[in-house]
Amino acid sequence: MSKIIELREKLNSEDDIKNLFNETIEKAKECNNKYNAFVTITDEYNHIDSDSFLNGIPYSLKDNFSTEGILTTGSSNLLKNYVPVFDSTVYEKLKNAGAVLIGKTVLDELAMGGTGTTGNTGIVKNPCDINRMIGGSSSGSAASVAAGVVPFSIGSDTGDSVRKPASYSGIVGFKPTYGRISRYGLFNFASSLDHVGILSKSVMDAAIVTDILKGYDSKDMTSLKDDGIKYVNEINNDITGKKLFYIKEIIDVNTDSEEVKENIRLFHELIDKIKSIGVFVEEVSFDKSLLNAIQGSYYSISCAEATSNNSNLTGLPFGERVEGKDYKEIMLRTRTDGFSELIKRRFVLGSYILKRENQEKLYLNALRVRRLIVEKMNELFNKYDGLILPSTGGIAPLFNSNSSDKLSNEYLLLESHMIIGNFGGYPSISIPYAKVNSMPVGITLTCGAMKDALTLNIANKLEELIKYDGGEYHV
Amino acid sequence: MVTIDELKEYSNNLMFNMKDKEYETLANEFDTFLGWMEYINKIEGLKDVEPMYFPFDLGNVELRNDEPINSINGEYALMNAKVTKDGSVIVPKVVDNE
Numbered sequence: 001m002s003k004i005i006e007l008r009e010k011l012n013s014e015d016d017i018k019n020l021f022n023e024t025i026e027k028a029k030e031c032n033n034k035y036n037a038f039v040t041i042t043d044e045y046n047h048i049d050s051d052s053f054l055n056g057i058p059y060s061l062k063d064n065f066s067t068e069g070i071l072t073t074g075s076s077n078l079l080k081n082y083v084p085v086f087d088s089t090v091y092e093k094l095k096n097a098g099a100v101l102i103g104k105t106v107l108d109e110l111a112m113g114g115t116g117t118t119g120n121t122g123i124v125k126n127p128c129d130i131n132r133m134i135g136g137s138s139s140g141s142a143a144s145v146a147a148g149v150v151p152f153s154i155g156s157d158t159g160d161s162v163r164k165p166a167s168y169s170g171i172v173g174f175k176p177t178y179g180r181i182s183r184y185g186l187f188n189f190a191s192s193l194d195h196v197g198i199l200s201k202s203v204m205d206a207a208i209v210t211d212i213l214k215g216y217d218s219k220d221m222t223s224l225k226d227d228g229i230k231y232v233n234e235i236n237n238d239i240t241g242k243k244l245f246y247i248k249e250i251i252d253v254n255t256d257s258e259e260v261k262e263n264i265r266l267f268h269e270l271i272d273k274i275k276s277i278g279v280f281v282e283e284v285s286f287d288k289s290l291l292n293a294i295q296g297s298y299y300s301i302s303c304a305e306a307t308s309n310n311s312n313l314t315g316l317p318f319g320e321r322v323e324g325k326d327y328k329e330i331m332l333r334t335r336t337d338g339f340s341e342l343i344k345r346r347f348v349l350g351s352y353i354l355k356r357e358n359q360e361k362l363y364l365n366a367l368r369v370r371r372l373i374v375e376k377m378n379e380l381f382n383k384y385d386g387l388i389l390p391s392t393g394g395i396a397p398l399f400n401s402n403s404s405d406k407l408s409n410e411y412l413l414l415e416s417h418m419i420i421g422n423f424g425g426y427p428s429i430s431i432p433y434a435k436v437n438s439m440p441v442g443i444t445l446t447c448g449a450m451k452d453a454l455t456l457n458i459a460n461k462l463e464e465l466i467k468y469d470g471g472e473y474h475v
Numbered sequence: 476m477v478t479i480d481e482l483k484e485y486s487n488n489l490m491f492n493m494k495d496k497e498y499e500t501l502a503n504e505f506d507t508f509l510g511w512m513e514y515i516n517k518i519e520g521l522k523d524v525e526p527m528y529f530p531f532d533l534g535n536v537e538l539r540n541d542e543p544i545n546s547i548n549g550e551y552a553l554m555n556a557k558v559t560k561d562g563s564v565i566v567p568k569v570v571d572n573e
Binding site: 081082083085086178179192218219221222289290292293295296297299300307314315316317318319321324325326327328330331332335336339341344345347348349351352361362364365366367368369370371372374422423424425426449 | 477482485486488489490491492493494497500501504505508511512514515516518521522524525526527528529530531533539544545547551552553554555556557558564566567568
């Protein structure tokens with residue numbers, strides 16, 4: 001069920017749009033009191049009339065997308081008063097399509113985390129259970145959609161930052177092919193892995209928004225030429241005869257967790273259901289030594305790129321400058337006060353990786369692993385239409401659990417496999433499919449690069465098959 | 476193994492300080508990370524593989540004429556700088572006496 005179309009049908013005049021904006025602002029305030037989803041709730045009604053599907057539709061935007069004249073903090077103390085002087089392409093396109101921004105959402109600081117607990121304005125709570133994390137880094141975006149404030153939100157996904165919080169809160173999280181949507185004006189985390197993503201209540205809504213946002217942008221040299229396909233028109237194609245696979249080594253988990261076991265049992269049940277509608281699903285074996293290298297390679301590449309990208313945060317041209325006796329002391333004090341511990345740890349790791357004497361072993365070998373994994377995946381995508389896996393192993397962790405952003409050897413491949421989608425720039429979508437211990441769990445479908453229409457088409461059909469009813473978490 | 480003193484030097488080069496306890500957490504993370512990389516470095520034939528910097532070949536990158544396409548007024552661009560004068564960011568001194 002498309003929430004966007006449902007809302008659109010009720011909007012017949014500018015007054016209707018303004019009333020919806022005002023109602024949504026009230027919901028956003030309530031959502032903030034309960035879940036701390038927003039950094040900024042927009043006071044100003046700003047609507048450009050258009051004939052698009054999104055005309056008059058309220059939405060939220062992760063606070064790492066530049067919005068001219070509107071506070072954009074990256075949820076970092078260093079940027080807590082930063083007001084951009086230009087618009088990100090995403091914001092510009094949504095404005096021109098008539099969508100109405102209602103607020104900027106909390107993220108893990110500078111998008112470098114996966115818990116929703118490291119933003120400078122405090123932790124984001126999961127609307128499905130306020131004692132649990134919502135995951136990150138697009139934490140507030142997920143909370144604002146899951147809580148029913150907005151029908152869609154824009155996030156960014158470098159490892160799984162759209163898909164994981166979507167899975168933990170029972171909504172859809174889609175990241176199209178790398179470059180399909182311009183990154184101009186998005187704060188860079190790791191430029192070769194960063195994707196713009198959409199969080200919504202349905203696959204159809206993710207398609208509607210992607211149709212508006214996609215296309216080449218001369219301001220982003222990594223953006224792709226438009227493929228000329230209107231995804232909403234392809235979403236109902238018949239998927240009989242399509243071929244999916246899952247990876248044995250990721251699913252074969254040795255765990256004591258009853259929740260993970262239940263998730264895997266439900267996943268196998270779903271696979272049987274998918275087969276029953278004429279879709280082939282096969283188990284495929286993947287070199288485990290490569291799968292076990294995903295986590296290390298990801299940290300190497302992302303920390304290295306992040307250290308370099310964020311070296312512009314000095315407090316001099318912008319940011320929370322802390323005075324000192326000279327420019328060096330200003331930078332030292334600004335960065336010491338401005339970054340949280342987690343960010344500093346990631347930057348030190350990245351800097352160490354990029355040291356000349358370490359580059360070969362730590363950085364280039366990570367990039368070599370990336371190629372081996374992507375080449376193997378590309379081979380599989382020549383044979384199959386898509387990869388299907390549970391989005392995560394377990395359900396959203398409790399705040400008082402051991403789950404944190406500290407690096408640890410205690411992790412399951414099931415918790416980190418979505419990184420494959422970023423390594424290869426593949427379109428990848430998480431949709432809710434079941435509940436475990438009363439909490440939502442998702443499946444992730446990933447297809448070959450450029451196959452965005454196919455990804456949304458298969459996901460839409462799976463959504464129809466699953467008929468997930470997670471209940472509503474209205475604020 | 477990376478020592479705490481080395482970590483302090485690295486963070487100092489990155490222009491920030493950390494608390495002693497934070498360096499301990501960081502040292503543990505380094506052990507974990509270097510363990511992962513040790514595992515990766517043992518993958519057979521890795522040195523013959525070409526590093527992958529981007530997900531796929533970005534075939535659409537085209538050179539354009541060297542002409543400005545977007546510009547922001549200088550004064551406006553500096554509106555987030557705390558201390559400016561005549562279109563420049565002001566710092567206490569720019570010549571290091573050391």
